[in-house]
Amino acid sequence: MYKPIDFTSNDVFDVWTSVCDITSTSDFVSPRSKMIKQKRKREFLCTDVQPAIKRPAPSIRVGSGFKWNLQALAHAADAVQSGGKSPVSALNELGVRVTYTVLNQGGPAHCPSFTVAVNVADMTFEGWGHSKREARASAARVCLAALLARAGHVLPDQTRAKDFTVDDTTPYPVSEFQCLESKSKIEEQTKQNAVTETAQSQIERNLPTSSLFGATAPTPASKSPINVLYENHPGLLFICTYGDGTPLDSAQVPLQLAHSMRFKVVCQIKEQKFEGYGSSKKLAKLAAARSALAVLEEGRADIADSLLPSGYLSQTLADHIANLVNSKFSEMMKNDVIHSKRKVLAGIVMTTDSKVDGAKVIAVATGTKCVSGEHMSVRGRAVNDCHAEVAARRCLQRHLYTQLLLYASQKDPRKPIPEADIEPAEGGGYRLRPDRQLHMYVSTAPCGDGRIFSPHEQLQHEPDRHPNRLARGQLRTKIESGEGTIPVKNCNSLLQTWDGVMQGERLLTMSCSDKVARWCVLGLQGSLMSTLLAPVYPTSIVLGSLLHPHHLYRAICGRIEAYISSLPPPYHLRRPLLARAASTEARTPTRAPSFSVCWACTNTAPEVLNATTGKLENGQPSLLCKQSMFARWQYLIKKLPPLQQSHPDGTSVSLPNHLDTLLYNEAKLLSPTYQVAKDRLFQAFEKAKLGRWIKKPLEQDQFVCELLSADPAALFT
Ligand SMILES: [Zn+2]
Known part of the structure; x- marks a missing residue:
């Protein structure tokens, strides 16, 4: 077997000069880089003056005499470094015969290892990986690095070039099931990996950072x-x-x-x-x-x-849910290239008896931005949060209001409607039919706690030893005009004031992970609708990428489960099933658009919201705004029997006589059970030392309904 040259040691140049000779045309002498630069400059001038008798491109002769074009090598380096090309394609494009041979293949079935040699112009370099593809890439990289070292270029090693604090998706993500593998299996795998240690250590010699961080832990990777x-x-x-x-x-x-x-x-x-x-x-x-x-x-x-421990949705259904939401969005955006641009896509799918057959898309939304402080509305006309998950949930609320309208339109609002998704509840009000399930799809992990991890650092089966682990689970807020989130503990003011925001204080909105956690306790219907509808919980959460079951579980329910107590029935902590769709999404490092496309199955056409103003692009309020929801509620509350609820002191809730002049925040208080459950939720976060839920300024909810005599046909579309 050819012994790979270790170019990081001091004897490199000796080895190098013995296996190659520098061609006379290149004037290739040390210090190399300086000479090449001068050479290039001359070359450039020459071409300008007399292109016909262009001197040959700077090149070096290696091994059996193949002439390497230094410029092509430099281009290849740039392409690999910027991530624009894989080392394999970069090497292929140099126009030299490249052959790969698998030298060694081993390891257990769930963690195979491969050693691949690449032969280029009579030189051999080795690479190692968990798949042939990975090993080939590694070999090609070593080869390129070696050739480039001659030209004075340094190809930064892969581990150093990667920012390990960045959430990224891997093209061959580790199966989510692996996170649930028993520890013994991992240990067995580590033992097996020791066999390939020689190859591994050879590679590591080319990675200066590995010595700094200790030997790279064997990454569990599944067979493709x-x-x-x-x-x-x-x-x-x-x-x-x-x-x-x-x-x-x-x-x-x-x-x-x-x-x-x-x-x-x-x-x-x-x-x-x-x-x-x-x-x-x-x-x-x-x-x-x-x-x-x-x-x-x-x-x-x-x-x-x-493979399917409890807590997992079946893959068939998960894939179906993801496909339904993606297809619906594609179909909607067929003739609208501009608004088809998006970062996060979310949707809600309803199933009957958790079956694939008959699953229907209820809501689809895109978006990653929030309203700017100066656009907050005192009349409930702006949508504060246009993150896809949050907008999709508001679209679901439109559907639920329309379902309630079906009953309100009957002579006897208590007569069951067989085709409806909701049914009358005993003693008043309505509830989701017990055979219906709501599944939420999000193309990536929800922002905040569910996305705070590095997907390329595996082996998180061990108890979390990260020094930052105490920061895990913290409530976090989205920051005005930004995409990321910060822990609420780092926020200056926990109480937001209207005049403060107008003055220029950043408007803070809770992260999507925190909101999903809230829905798992309070339901998706919101406080207003809770006067009429029993809580509606998500059955499952399907992610299109970045699913880390451990982190997602913690974010949406795990972090408060030990601290939440005495929830008033029917409120409870729902633990949704988790799944990742097979068609995963790659991370796209592009600027996020500032609009949000929102669609509910109540209407054929989607709305396009300007997330910064919280209104439609023409300045009109959206069908998703509070004012619009309040108008639907006002219409229904006068026609439907409300859910039976009582105040914490035991007195039962009765509707006020002056409904028309009721303020929005007063209407919310007509669901005291919801309010108690909400207080319990906030207390749980505080007891768990995860921070305090940040509320919007009070003034936002002090408005009356302006659409009291609206046509229901327009109101409920
Ligand atoms: Zn979000």
Whole structure:
């Protein structure tokens, strides 16, 4: 076996000069970089004056005499460094014959390891990885680094170039189930990894940072689902088209496809077909394979038990939910390229008996921004928070109000309507039908606590030893005109005031992780609707990427479960099932648009909100604003029997006579049970030392309904 050259040690130059000779045309002498720069400058001048007799490009001769174009090498380095190209393609594009050989293959099935050698112009370099692809990339990188070192360039090592504080998605994410693997399995895997330690340490010598941080812990990586399928189903087929089914060789490339649905791959195994979508063909293929594998494994009861611990939604349903929301959004945005741009996509899907058949999309929304302080409305006309999850939940509320309208339109509002999603509750009011489930899809982890982790640092099976662990679970707020969140503990004022915000204090809004946690206790219906409808909880949360079950669970219910007590029934802590869709989304480091597209199944057309003003782009209030919700409530409260509720002191709630002049915040207090549950929730966060929930200035909710005689047909669309 060829011994790879260690270019980090001092004897590099000796080794180098013995295996290569510098061509006479390049004037390649030490100090190398300086000479090359001068050379390039001369070259440039020469070409300007007499292009016909251009001198050959600076090059070096290595090994058997292949001439390397230094400029091409430098370009390759830039491309790899900027992430624009993989080391393998960069190496391929240098125009030299490249061959890869698998030298070694080992490790357990769930954590294989590969050593691959790359041979270029009679030189061999080795790389190591958990898949052949990873090992090839590693070898190509070592090779490029070696060649570039000759040209005075340094290719920064991969671990150092990566900012490990950044949340990023990996093209081959570790299966969520691995996080639940038993510790013994991990230990066994570590032992197995020791076999490949030699190869590993060879690579590590090229990574200066590894010595600083200690040896890299073996990363658990699963075998690619594609390889598993090929092994178990030799006759399988992968068929790739554009996301809408247009063949790849079609003359017309469909332009209106959402980023995450650009390509579609159908994986066909005998009679069964499995779909996957992705922004690249590779991702779509992986998604289809993952989906196929999950479904085929779910069918086998023996392993389904180990793969599907309680707390997980079935992969088939999770994928269906994700596809329904993504397809609905694509369909809606078919003729609107501008507004199809988005960072986060969220949606709510309703199922009957948790079945795929009959699942329907209730709400779809995009958005990552909040209203600017100066646009807060004293008349309930601005939507404060246009983050996709929050907007989707408001769209769901529109649907629930429309469901209540079905009953309000009947002569006897208590007569059950078989096709409705809600039904009359005993003693007054309504409730979601017991056979209905609501599933929330979000294309990525909700902002705040659920997204505070580094997805590339695995091995979090151990108890969290991170020195920052005490900061985990903290309530966090979105900051005005920003995308990230900060812990409420770092906020200057816990009490927001109207005049303070107008003066220029940043308007703070609780993060989506915190809001989802709130919905898991108080329901999705909100305080106003709670006068008529019993709490409606999410059954599952499906993420399109960045699902870390441990962190997500903590964020949405785990962090308060030990501290929440005496919730007034029917309020309780709901622990939604968690799942990640097989068609995952890649991180897109682009600027987020400042609009939010919102659609509810009550209307065919979506609304486009300017997230900064909280209103429609033409300045009109949205159907999602408080004023609009309040008007629906005002219409219904006069026609429907309210839920039976009593004040904490035992007196039962009765509606005031002056409903028309009731303020919005007074109407909210007509659900005392909801208010008590809300106080318990806030107390739980405080008891857990996770901070205090920050409320909007009081003045925001002191408005009366301005749409008392609105046409219900317009109001409830
Ligand atoms: Zn958010």
